[in-house]
Amino acid sequence: MASKVLENQRQRAPSKRSLETKSRILNAAEAVFSERGFDGASIRDIANRAQVNVALVQHHGGTKDALFFHVVARKAEQLAILRTDALIRRKRHGPLSLRDVLSCFITPFLERVLQGDPSWRAYGRLIAHVSADARWHEITEKCFDPTVAVFLEELAVVLPSVSRQQLGAGFVFTVSAMLSLCASRWRIDAMAQPQSDDDLVQTLLDFCEAGIARAAARPR
Amino acid sequence: MASKVLENQRQRAPSKRSLETKSRILNAAEAVFSERGFDGASIRDIANRAQVNVALVQHHGGTKDALFFHVVARKAEQLAILRTDALIRRKRHGPLSLRDVLSCFITPFLERVLQGDPSWRAYGRLIAHVSADARWHEITEKCFDPTVAVFLEELAVVLPSVSRQQLGAGFVFTVSAMLSLCASRWRIDAMAQPQSDDDLVQTLLDFCEAGIARAAARPR
DNA sequence: GTCTATAATGAGATAGAC
DNA sequence: GTCTATCTCATTATAGAC
Numbered sequence: 329m330a331s332k333v334l335e336n337q338r339q340r341a342p343s344k345r346s347l348e349t350k351s352r353i354l355n356a357a358e359a360v361f362s363e364r365g366f367d368g369a370s371i372r373d374i375a376n377r378a379q380v381n382v383a384l385v386q387h388h389g390g391t392k393d394a395l396f397f398h399v400v401a402r403k404a405e406q407l408a409i410l411r412t413d414a415l416i417r418r419k420r421h422g423p424l425s426l427r428d429v430l431s432c433f434i435t436p437f438l439e440r441v442l443q444g445d446p447s448w449r450a451y452g453r454l455i456a457h458v459s460a461d462a463r464w465h466e467i468t469e470k471c472f473d474p475t476v477a478v479f480l481e482e483l484a485v486v487l488p489s490v491s492r493q494q495l496g497a498g499f500v501f502t503v504s505a506m507l508s509l510c511a512s513r514w515r516i517d518a519m520a521q522p523q524s525d526d527d528l529v530q531t532l533l534d535f536c537e538a539g540i541a542r543a544a545a546r547p548r
Numbered sequence: 549m550a551s552k553v554l555e556n557q558r559q560r561a562p563s564k565r566s567l568e569t570k571s572r573i574l575n576a577a578e579a580v581f582s583e584r585g586f587d588g589a590s591i592r593d594i595a596n597r598a599q600v601n602v603a604l605v606q607h608h609g610g611t612k613d614a615l616f617f618h619v620v621a622r623k624a625e626q627l628a629i630l631r632t633d634a635l636i637r638r639k640r641h642g643p644l645s646l647r648d649v650l651s652c653f654i655t656p657f658l659e660r661v662l663q664g665d666p667s668w669r670a671y672g673r674l675i676a677h678v679s680a681d682a683r684w685h686e687i688t689e690k691c692f693d694p695t696v697a698v699f700l701e702e703l704a705v706v707l708p709s710v711s712r713q714q715l716g717a718g719f720v721f722t723v724s725a726m727l728s729l730c731a732s733r734w735r736i737d738a739m740a741q742p743q744s745d746d747d748l749v750q751t752l753l754d755f756c757e758a759g760i761a762r763a764a765a766r767p768r
Numbered sequence: 769g770t771c772t773a774t775a776a777t778g779a780g781a782t783a784g785a786c
Numbered sequence: 787g788t789c790t791a792t793c794t795c796a797t798t799a800t801a802g803a804c
Binding site for chain 2: 480543
């Protein structure tokens with residue numbers, strides 16, 4: 329009898345079903361958080377979307393805060409690798425330009441967010457939400473700041489005459505312009521004829537490249 | 549008896565006390581909404597901060613949505629006047645430069661938000677929040693789009709060779725960079741030595757001016 | 769105009785059976 | 787791992803006395 333119980337426990341350490349359930353929950357949380365924000369989302373909404381019992385969300389995701397952090401961190405880790413990989417790969421073809429650095433940061437993100445994948449689309453809105461709220465300071469710090477530091481160093485190499493203040497400001501402006509494409513693209517499209525994703529990304533790169541380069545031309 | 553009731557009602561049509569109460573409520577709502585967002589804020593928080601009974605918030609502000617709209621619209625009206633006035637005043641001194649147009653849009657806002665006035669500081673964060681969320685589409689449309697349309701026209705005059713798509717994108721990037729100073733200034737300050745408000749605004753204007761001017765140099 | 773009291777709902781979290 | 791049931795609390799909104 330007792331051995332039968334033990335055997336059962338051993339055999340389903342993390343069962344296949346639970347793995348599926350856990351990632352269904354994370355996906356649902358990603359979608360709901362991105363649509364309604366942290367406070368607007370409820371565990372129950374998430375459970376419904378995941379087609380899972382309410383209690384299971386807490387069981388697999390922990391508290392609501394922990395679940396939120398987990399959702400942000402999951403793709404942030406992928407993103408950190410994609411961005412630094414892009415940087416390393418481009419470095420093999422000689423010294424970097426300003427546009428190279430910006431492109432290695434922006435493109436891996438936007439090409440996923442603007443493309444069809446609904447999960448990345450949701451993630452884009454979610455990050456725009458996280459980034460605009462000082463309350464998520466700590467999440468930003470853990471998930472994104474390490475990569476940002478790497479790219480700031482690269483900017484400093486490319487533009488040695490520009491002060492750290494200028495570079496920091498330019499980088500924040502760049503990130504916020506990038507995120508505006510996640511949350512406010514409808515506004516751009518409403519102002520004129522909609523344009524292709526690719527054109528939009530090039531326009532963004534033009535904008536930020538020129539903006540940061542200006543600091544080099546007019547040191548402060 | 550009956551005449552006494554009528555007299556009481558007449559004498560305090562909108563009494564001085566009620567006017568004070570109403571604006572205390574709006575100020576409190578502004579502060580709480582800006583700190584916690586729409587969903588994170590509660591009518592009770594607002595009532596407490598206004599030192600007023602819970603029921604009074606509903607009485608003077610209506611539903612939570614209506615109160616939110618009212619708070620956003622209140623300063624938006626002032627802002628629309630300040631911005632267009634700045635435009636008109638500068639037009640008297642000859643034709644506008646690109647930087648003039650951007651400055652007339654950005655400066656009236658940022659000089660209030662970055663300055664000490666806590667009410668405008670709160671409003672800045674609030675607008676950053678509103679702007680990052682498609683849910684407030686309608687509020688944006690009513691409160692800000694008319695002014696934006698005016699400034700887009702001015703941009704088109706200054707840069708006739710640039711497509712509406714490019715101008716629209718450049719304007720959205722500019723607005724989002726501007727709003728990043730409301731919500732994410734701590735991030736800039738964390739990256740390097742903090743800089744003065746004035747330097748920061750000039751850096752922003754340099755960035756956006758160069759960014760939009762680039763579109764003129766490289767038409768798409 | 770202001771207050772108390774309460775209705776009606778929905779939230780996050782947990783205990784305990786299976 | 788999964789589910790039902792429930793605890794505990796906070797929310798918006800309103801009804802009605804003063």
